[in-house]
Amino acid sequence: MDVMDAFTRFTNQTQGRERLFRATQYTCMLLRYLLEPKAGKEKVVMKLKKLESSVSTGRKWFRLGNVVHAVQATQQSIHATDLVPRLCLTLANLNRVIYFICDTILWVRSVGLASGINKEKWRMWAARHYYYSLLLSLVRDLYEISLQMEQVAHDKAKGEKSSSQDPLGYSVADEETEWLQSFLFLLFQSLKKHPPLLLDTVKNFCDILNPLDQLGIYKSNPGIIGLGGLVSSIAGVITVAYPQMKLKTH
Amino acid sequence: MDAWVRFSAQSQARERLCRAAQYACSLLGHALQKHGASPELQKQIRQLEGHLSLGRKLLRLGNSADALESAKRAVHLSDVVLRFCITVSHLNRALYFACDNVLWAGKSGLAPHVDQEKWAQRSFRYYLFSLIMNLSRDAYEIRLLMEQESSACSRRLKGSGGGVPGGIETGGSGGTGTPGGGLPQLALKLRLRVLLLARVLRGHPPLLLDVVRNACDLFIPLDKLGLWRCGPGIVGLCGLVSSILSILTLIYPWLRLKP
Numbered sequence: 190m191d192v193m194d195a196f197t198r199f200t201n202q203t204q205g206r207e208r209l210f211r212a213t214q215y216t217c218m219l220l221r222y223l224l225e226p227k228a229g230k231e232k233v234v235m236k237l238k239k240l241e242s243s244v245s246t247g248r249k250w251f252r253l254g255n256v257v258h259a260v261q262a263t264q265q266s267i268h269a270t271d272l273v274p275r276l277c278l279t280l281a282n283l284n285r286v287i288y289f290i291c292d293t294i295l296w297v298r299s300v301g302l303a304s305g306i307n308k309e310k311w312r313m314w315a316a317r318h319y320y321y322s323l324l325l326s327l328v329r330d331l332y333e334i335s336l337q338m339e340q341v342a343h344d345k346a347k348g349e350k351s352s353s354q355d356p357l358g359y360s361v362a363d364e365e366t367e368w369l370q371s372f373l374f375l376l377f378q379s380l381k382k383h384p385p386l387l388l389d390t391v392k393n394f395c396d397i398l399n400p401l402d403q404l405g406i407y408k409s410n411p412g413i414i415g416l417g418g419l420v421s422s423i424a425g426v427i428t429v430a431y432p433q434m435k436l437k438t439h
Numbered sequence: 440m441d442a443w444v445r446f447s448a449q450s451q452a453r454e455r456l457c458r459a460a461q462y463a464c465s466l467l468g469h470a471l472q473k474h475g476a477s478p479e480l481q482k483q484i485r486q487l488e489g490h491l492s493l494g495r496k497l498l499r500l501g502n503s504a505d506a507l508e509s510a511k512r513a514v515h516l517s518d519v520v521l522r523f524c525i526t527v528s529h530l531n532r533a534l535y536f537a538c539d540n541v542l543w544a545g546k547s548g549l550a551p552h553v554d555q556e557k558w559a560q561r562s563f564r565y566y567l568f569s570l571i572m573n574l575s576r577d578a579y580e581i582r583l584l585m586e587q588e589s590s591a592c593s594r595r596l597k598g599s600g601g602g603v604p605g606g607i608e609t610g611g612s613g614g615t616g617t618p619g620g621g622l623p624q625l626a627l628k629l630r631l632r633v634l635l636l637a638r639v640l641r642g643h644p645p646l647l648l649d650v651v652r653n654a655c656d657l658f659i660p661l662d663k664l665g666l667w668r669c670g671p672g673i674v675g676l677c678g679l680v681s682s683i684l685s686i687l688t689l690i691y692p693w694l695r696l697k698p
Contacts, residue, residue: 197505203447203452203453206498258447395598
């Protein structure tokens with residue numbers, strides 16, 4: 190079966206497997222949130238909680254050694270050509286390095302190798318640096334979106350100039366809604382032309398909900414965090430399965 | 440650093456590292472126990488080993504599909520013996536992984552009424568069968584190579600016009616001197632066969648690696664099933680050696696034995 194072959198090739202990559210487990214973990218979180226208020230579902234909720242916690246613990250094994258990945262990504266991002274992406278990505282990757290260091294220390298604590306570690310403090314640090322790295326990635330995404338929008342507007346203006354010379358093409362009814370409409374149109378067009386950018390923006394936006402909740406900046410409920418985590422994991426799975434969907438730095 | 444990134448990108452690589460760490464912990468725990476270390480340290484090592492074991496079970500979820508895929512590929516091999524050995528070995532591995540998944544479900548609390556002992560025994564039995572198939576395949580390959588080598592040797596002797604009379608003849612075709620020569624003749628024959636075996640293995644590192652790996656791995660299910668209790672020290676050492684060898688095959692793909 191071709192499906193099984195594709196599945197095998199996909200799960201042979203660590204990232205592929207890890208994203209699947211992450212999707213499972215956040216699905217459990219979402220399902221728990223949806224099923225908890227319902228009566229008579231306590232056993233299912235308990236099983237979901239156990240699955241979520243064992244998958245979450247197991248995923249730590251996937252993250253060990255990712256410090257090196259993040260350092261390498263930092264080195265690569267220093268060579269980006271544009272100033273804003275270079276700055277944002279380098280700082281984002283530096284924050285990821287610190288996040289992975291905190292994560293490794295938390296892992297050392299959780300397997301019982303060093304009991305003197307203050308779990309809460311390190312967890313806050315990890316969440317904070319993860320939040321910074323996601324924020325910087327979002328800034329970079331917004332910059333790239335604005336560039337794309339400029340490009341689309343430029344192309345549209347060129348197209349309009351060459352096609353019709355009618356200056357009264359549209360009515361002057363409400364300037365604000367006109368501006369909003371054209372902005373949304375540009376946004377939609379630029380994201381449609383650039384799926385990797387859309388995927389990356391969605392992923393970062395969904396991911397940031399978790400540290401926002403952990404740091405208390407924007408407290409949401411486990412349902413929203415679960416849904417956001419699930420969507421971002423699916424986006425991650427797509428980038429692993431189809432490498433051309435990964436946002437490249439030029 | 441680039442090498443680590445490429446290495447750890449394969450999920451099998453991370454699982455092998457965890458396996459090496461787990462058996463290193465087992466070996467360390469046994470050594471600490473023998474030399475009377477503090478119970479606190481021993482408890483920490485045992486706890487780490489338990490975490491590693493459970494983590495590995497999660498990392499292995501989905502390996503059943505991988506083993507079935509390999510079995511499907513092996514069905515198309517030309518050599519009958521290889522086809523049989525490799526396919527059966529992969530099928531047994533798939534069953535081993537399936538039992539392992541059941542054990543994980545039990546340990547993580549998803550299916551609390553799973554009989555851990557029964558399923559553990561089952562999984563080790565399938566693992567033992569798969570290792571026996573692997574070793575049979577290795578023995579068959581060694582035999583083929585030894586026949587090839589000995590016929591190549593005798594051809595070289597014939598080509599060089601006789602050379603040293605019977606000095607380098609290596610069993611196989613063409614007997615040595617008088618038939619039924621007694622014990623010294625047998626010892627000589629045996630010694631020549633062992634030399635031929637050493638030569639074959641030295642010339643084929645992937646085969647040697649595979650034989651040593653399977654032989655080391657064999658001690659683990661033998662101990663766990665109670666067939667040959669070697670003790671945690673030997674099990675830890677063998678597990679560690681076989682994990683290191685399989686990590687080597689992942690780092691240097693040319694060391695992997697191809698059918």
